[in-house]
Amino acid sequence: MKFPKPHTLKQIAEIINTKYIGLDDFPVLGMNEIHVVESGDIVFVDHPKYYDKALNSAATVVLINKEVECPKGISLENIARMNREYLSASLKG
Secondary structure (H helix, E strand, C coil), X not given: CEEEEEEEHHHHHHHHCCEEECCCCCEEEEECCCXXXXXXXXXXXXXXXXXXXXXXXXXXXXXXXXXXXXXXXXXXXXXXXXXXXXXXXXXXX
């Protein structure tokens, strides 16, 4: 799902009240499920079984509930709990 307008990493972090690693103005163009994520998308992962898949996906932003080393070209946000519906609803508002 592409957002109606691009958002920045800082904007998303403020909406979900979390810390992040990356540039404040890093563009986030949309969000998607792990198996269909594209460059510019944000992907959410909260289960160890899928950490590596998310970190090695085409996503340029990974929402993850564990502190991990930041792979080259990826921005990581460390969150406690969040789901795609919350993020989608928040960004539309």
